[in-house]
Amino acid sequence: MTETAPTQAGARRLFFALWPDATTRDALNRTGLWLFRHWGGRRMRADTLHLTLSFLGDVPAAQLDVLLLDIQAIAIKRFELSFDRPGYWLHNHIGWLGLSQPSAPLEALVQALRDQLGERAIPFDNRPYTPHVTLLRKSHGGKTVACLPVRWSVDEFVLVASDPQSDGAHYEVLERWPLPG
Numbered sequence: 001m002t003e004t005a006p007t008q009a010g011a012r013r014l015f016f017a018l019w020p021d022a023t024t025r026d027a028l029n030r031t032g033l034w035l036f037r038h039w040g041g042r043r044m045r046a047d048t049l050h051l052t053l054s055f056l057g058d059v060p061a062a063q064l065d066v067l068l069l070d071i072q073a074i075a076i077k078r079f080e081l082s083f084d085r086p087g088y089w090l091h092n093h094i095g096w097l098g099l100s101q102p103s104a105p106l107e108a109l110v111q112a113l114r115d116q117l118g119e120r121a122i123p124f125d126n127r128p129y130t131p132h133v134t135l136l137r138k139s140h141g142g143k144t145v146a147c148l149p150v151r152w153s154v155d156e157f158v159l160v161a162s163d164p165q166s167d168g169a170h171y172e173v174l175e176r177w178p179l180p181g
């Protein structure tokens with residue numbers, strides 16, 4: 001998706017996400033290099049790699065306070081994901097890594113977040129959820145590529161602010177919610 005400057009004064013561009021630990025980030029980054037060799041484009045910086053759970057867009061400061069204070073822990077136990085499916089979208093030239101099998105705990109986590117946002121009348125992008133880690137932008141894509149799966153142990157979700165800059169978006173993790181063990 002295209003990053004543009006927030007439209008409202010004091011608003012911040014926010015999204016909920018899974019943020020990888022160093023080992024997972026390195027594995028994702030290596031897959032990004034592998035896909036880049038096949039499909040070209042611009043690699044995402046390693047420090048920006050993430051899985052979006054719910055994209056909110058520009059959120060006014062007052063609603064950010066509601067998010068920080070009011071979003072409740074979610075009673076979904078820690079779980080594992082296997083990112084084993086590379087893909088390319090023609091419409092936005094993104095190369096990504098996703099899941100070949102749906103993940104019930106991931107879908108439950110996304111739904112629980114959507115429920116909490118709905119209860120608080122906080123708008124979010126409610127299109128069907130397609131889990132993917134963006135690895136390449138402005139890519140030309142190409143023939144199907146096989147990748148080593150990247151395992152991701154999910155033990156928390158985070159709220160992130162996106163700050164568009166000339167070298168791409170910079171992200172700041174604003175808050176973390178651990179999942180029960």
Ligand code: 2AM
Nearest residue numbers: 001002003015051052055094125134162
């Ligand atoms: P993308 O990587 O497929 O562009 C920050 O922009 C994060 O929110 C990215 O992971 C981005 O997905 C995701 N996102 C989802 N919907 C978006 C939208 N409508 N505009 C911008 N980013 C969006």
